[in-house]
Amino acid sequence: MTALDQLRAELVTPQGRKPLRALAASGQLGYGVPDAAFQAGLAQQPHFIGCDMGSVDPGPFYLGSGELATSIEVTRSDLRKVLCGARAIGVPLIIGTAGTAGAAPHLAQTLAMVRDIAQSENLHFRLASISADMPRDTLKAAVTAGRTRALGAIAPLTTTDIDEASHIVGQMGIEAFQRALEAGADVVIAGRACDTAVFAAIPAALGYPIGPAMHMAKIIECCSICTIPGGRDALLGTLDDEGFTIDSMNPIRQATPMSVAAHSLYEQGDPYRVYEPEGTLHTDGAQYTAIDDHRCRISGARWEPATQFTVKIEGATQVGERAVLLAGCGDPRAIAAMPEILTAVEAIVRELVAGSVSAPFQIYPKVYGIDGVINWPTPAPQQSREAFVMVEVIAATRADAKSVATVFKQYLLHHGFPGRISTGGNLAFPFTPPEVMAGTAYRFSAYHVVEVDALAPLFPIHIEDL
Amino acid sequence: MTTALIDIARVIRSKNAGPTTLTLDLLFNDAAGFDLARQSPALSAANIASLYRLAPSQVEIISYPPAQAIKIVLDRAIVAGTPGDRDVYGAQQHGPLLNLSL
Numbered sequence: 279m280t281a282l283d284q285l286r287a288e289l290v291t292p293q294g295r296k297p298l299r300a301l302a303a304s305g306q307l308g309y310g311v312p313d314a315a316f317q318a319g320l321a322q323q324p325h326f327i328g329c330d331m332g333s334v335d336p337g338p339f340y341l342g343s344g345e346l347a348t349s350i351e352v353t354r355s356d357l358r359k360v361l362c363g364a365r366a367i368g369v370p371l372i373i374g375t376a377g378t379a380g381a382a383p384h385l386a387q388t389l390a391m392v393r394d395i396a397q398s399e400n401l402h403f404r405l406a407s408i409s410a411d412m413p414r415d416t417l418k419a420a421v422t423a424g425r426t427r428a429l430g431a432i433a434p435l436t437t438t439d440i441d442e443a444s445h446i447v448g449q450m451g452i453e454a455f456q457r458a459l460e461a462g463a464d465v466v467i468a469g470r471a472c473d474t475a476v477f478a479a480i481p482a483a484l485g486y487p488i489g490p491a492m493h494m495a496k497i498i499e500c501c502s503i504c505t506i507p508g509g510r511d512a513l514l515g516t517l518d519d520e521g522f523t524i525d526s527m528n529p530i531r532q533a534t535p536m537s538v539a540a541h542s543l544y545e546q547g548d549p550y551r552v553y554e555p556e557g558t559l560h561t562d563g564a565q566y567t568a569i570d571d572h573r574c575r576i577s578g579a580r581w582e583p584a585t586q587f588t589v590k591i592e593g594a595t596q597v598g599e600r601a602v603l604l605a606g607c608g609d610p611r612a613i614a615a616m617p618e619i620l621t622a623v624e625a626i627v628r629e630l631v632a633g634s635v636s637a638p639f640q641i642y643p644k645v646y647g648i649d650g651v652i653n654w655p656t657p658a659p660q661q662s663r664e665a666f667v668m669v670e671v672i673a674a675t676r677a678d679a680k681s682v683a684t685v686f687k688q689y690l691l692h693h694g695f696p697g698r699i700s701t702g703g704n705l706a707f708p709f710t711p712p713e714v715m716a717g718t719a720y721r722f723s724a725y726h727v728v729e730v731d732a733l734a735p736l737f738p739i740h741i742e743d744l
Numbered sequence: 745m746t747t748a749l750i751d752i753a754r755v756i757r758s759k760n761a762g763p764t765t766l767t768l769d770l771l772f773n774d775a776a777g778f779d780l781a782r783q784s785p786a787l788s789a790a791n792i793a794s795l796y797r798l799a800p801s802q803v804e805i806i807s808y809p810p811a812q813a814i815k816i817v818l819d820r821a822i823v824a825g826t827p828g829d830r831d832v833y834g835a836q837q838h839g840p841l842l843n844l845s846l
Contacts, residue, residue, distance in 0.1 A: 334763055337825030337832040430764030431802070431819035540755075540811035543769045547761040547817050549808045566810060597827060642828040651830055652839045653821065655795050672827045721826040722763045 280462040281370045285325055286484055295486055299324040300477055300515045301527075302498040303363070307331040307356045307373065308348025315502070315511030315527035320363050322514050322527075327364045328476040329356075330499050331388070332375030334592055334725075335545075342444045342594030342720030344383030350391075353377075357388070358395045361465065365401050372455060372466045372476050379592075380410050380470030381445035388467055396744040403465050406458035407740045410447045410469030412591055414440050416736070417728065425729040429590065430547070432725050439593065439723045446593035446724055451555035454737035455479030461741055469737075470592065472554055473499040481517055492559045493579035494522040496552055497541055504541035505531035521577025523569060533574040535566035553590075555733055557583040586729050589736060593724030598639070600716040601679035603669040603687050605705040612704045613665045615695045616645050619704070620667075623690045627682060630689075635681050639673035667705065672719050683713035746845040749786070752777030756841055760834035761817070763824035768816040768838060778812040784846035792816055795840040 279287075289296045301324035304311050308331065319327075332340075336347045346353060364371035377384025389407055396403070418437045420426050426435045440446065447470035456479050458466045468476070477495035482488050497504050498515040504524065505513075511528035524533040542549045542561055552559040563578040607613055620643040627641070644650040647665030648658065669686055673679040691703045698704075705712075730736065749756070755771035770787075772778040781787055789803040796803070802819040822829045831837055 335760060335824075335833055338763075339825065428764075430762060431821075432764045432823055536811055539808075540769075540771055540813060543767070543771075543808060543811060543813055543815055545759050545761050545767070546815075547765050547767060549806065549811075549813075549815055564810070600827070640827055644830065651836050653797055653830070655797055655840060670827060719827055722823050725763055725823070 280459070281464050282459040282480070282483060285480065289325065290484055295484065295519055298481055298484065298486065298517045300481070300494070300498060300517065301327045302329070302477065302501050302513045302515065303327050303360050304329040304356060305500040305503065305510065306333065307360070308346065308353035310352055311356050311359050312511045312528070313359070316359065316363065318527040319512040319514055320367055323367060324369060324514065326370040326372060326480050327360060328372045328374070328499070329360055330374050330473050330476060332378040332380050332384070332470070336378060338594040338720040338722045341379035341381060341447065341592060342596060343718060344381060344445065346384060346387060347378040354391050354395070357391050358399065361392065361395055361401060362399055364465070365403060370459065370464055370466070370480065372479065374468045374471035374473060374476035376467050376469055379445070379447065380468070381447050382409060382411050382469070385409060385467065385469045392465070392467060393744060401744065403744055404462050405742050405744055406461060406463035406466045408450060408454050408458055408466065408468040408737050409740070410450055410471065410737060412446045412448045412736060414446070417446065417591070420728045427727045429725050429727055432722070435724055435726045439595070443593035443595045443723050444720065446591055448589040448591045448728070448736055449555070450737045451475045451733065452479040452482050453556060453733045454739070456483045457734060458739050459483060461739060463741070474552065474554060477515070486517055487519060487581070488557070489559065489579040489581040490521050490577060491517055492552070492554065492581055493561055493564060493576060496559065497524060497538060497576070500541070500544070502526045502528060502531045503544065504538050505533045506537045507531060521575060523573055523575050525573045529572065532572050535568055535574055538574045538576060539566045555584070555587055555589055557581055587731070587733055588727050588729055589733070591724050591726055591728055592722065594720045595723035597719045597721050598672040598674055599676045599679045600719040601671045601673070601683035601713055602716050603667070603671070603683045603713045605667045605687070605690070605707050605712055607665045607667060607705055608663065609700045609704065610661065610663065611697050611699065612695070613647065613661060615697070616648065616665065616667070619690070619693050619695050620645070623686060623693050626689050627686045631681055631685055635678045636674050639671065639678060639682055641682065641686070642670040644668045644670070676715060680713060680715060687713055747780060749781070749844040749846055750842055752780065756838050758834055758837035760820070760824055764820055766818040766820050766834045766837055768818070768841065770814045770816070770841070772812045775812060781814055781846055782807055786844050786846050787814060797821070
């Protein structure tokens with residue numbers, strides 16, 4: 279009997295479905311899972327445990343390079359905790375967006391850790407992995423057929439974008455997870471996945487109404503961020519045929535109707551709708567009610583099945599090698615003149631290195647204390663007495679990037695400007711060398727929606743018995 | 745008489761909603777503050793666009809009564825993490841709202 283069949287036998291009765299308990303153990307596996315709340319969650323005997331392990335938030339580097347944003351040691355420790363916890367109580371463990379970005383190298387590194395842990399902890403289970411790397415030919419055919427659409431402020435997708443990307447992943451929905459569970463998986467490690475699918479797949483497979491199931495998934499995937507005070511502690515969602523209850527496993531964190539409703543705003547462009555491959559979640563009819571000081575009950579979300587399957591894709595492309603110049607400034611006249619100084623120095627540097635550095639290269643100076651963080655609409659009313667200068671250089675090779683940064687450093691240090699009194703140098707270096715090689719730089723080249731005829735061929739499953 | 749946004753909002757935050765979109769959430773202390781803000785021209789798409797150096801068509805304002813909140817959705821000028829970006833997570837873009845009078 280599969281783990282899913284066991285849950286079906288336990289929860290689905292001729293009189294209806296019993297309450298299903300879903301434990302969200304981590305909103306970002308690899309940064310440490312708070313132990314007390316996780317153990318309290320296990321004591322609630324959840325029917326499955328879910329973890330999100332990635333996001334598009336940390337930027338294009340991880341998707342592009344195949345590296346994890348989290349430390350290997352902490353990631354391994356978190357994986358050991360949730361694997362041992364799930365196997366100790368004999369329930370499925372579902373992990374979405376393996377290894378930060380969920381492409382093949384992230385999935386492979388995560389699976390290697392899972393296999394090591396299973397061996398060292400003497401755990402035996404059926405492991406399903408689901409890859410999320412999009413077939414390039416399928417994507418190019420979609421571009422040609424006009425079946426792709428930009429998500430927000432990004433250029434339309436081209437076949438060149440698809441060819442040049444280091445990795446392109448698609449966000450899988452509940453369909454892929456359900457296929458893995460039907461194949462008898464006890465543990466599912468997925469590549470790039472919708473956060474919601476991790477938590478909605480089992481409820482939907484057991485026949486719970488998808489609207490509340492998907493709404494619960496959307497809220498619990500970030501763990502206790504939806505509580506006051508917000509935190510990273512494990513969160514229990516208890517679902518029935520009418521709605522669900524949210525209960526933080528840390529007693530100091532209160533899930534109030536206001537705090538849970540406000541969570542619908544977080545990182546969402548539209549607080550009333552969540553778009554999934556198989557349909558759209560509408561939360562405009564949702565009601566949030568306090569059960570007590572600590573728990574909140576939610577009902578009324580509606581699910582609208584899609585007439586056309588869609589997959590959200592993410593692609594990252596290499597743009598060059600990055601060098602960064604880091605320096606401070608404490609001279610009020612230099613700070614006041616810094617925007618003009620930087621423009622002048624950039625022109626000098628471009629001329630000086632023209633013979634030795636292969637073009638094109640990019641220079642992005644920023645002055646912290648003026649507008650390093652925000653592109654302000656108006657100048658500051660008062661100048662700060664110190665500023666920090668950071669110059670980002672992107673060039674074709676590491677050597678080229680270093681050349682540009684070092685020449686920029688020297689000419690910025692000694693640039694003469696009208697009214698200069700501090701002729702010893704314009705910059706304070708906290709250390710040398712002040713130019714730091716920051717590795718390969720990437721950009722997101724795809725953040726689009728693709729119409730597809732079938733989801734299953736895009737997200738193949740691999741089963742292994744450990 | 746004008747009211748400072750900072751005096752009636754308990755949360756003024758920014759964050760990406762995906763790498764191409766920035767969202768600013770204003771959570772108010774009470775229904776009175778929420779209603780005042782909803783009707784204020786200071787929180788019109790045109791005014792927010794000028795604060796963020798965008799065209800009004802790149803700005804969307806959404807009221808969210810369940811949380812007594814207003815969401816502002818902006819096109820990012822640079823896709824998150826592309827060289828030249830200032831704020832990969834978009835978590836520090838709320839500054840222009842802090843001196844807003846309603």
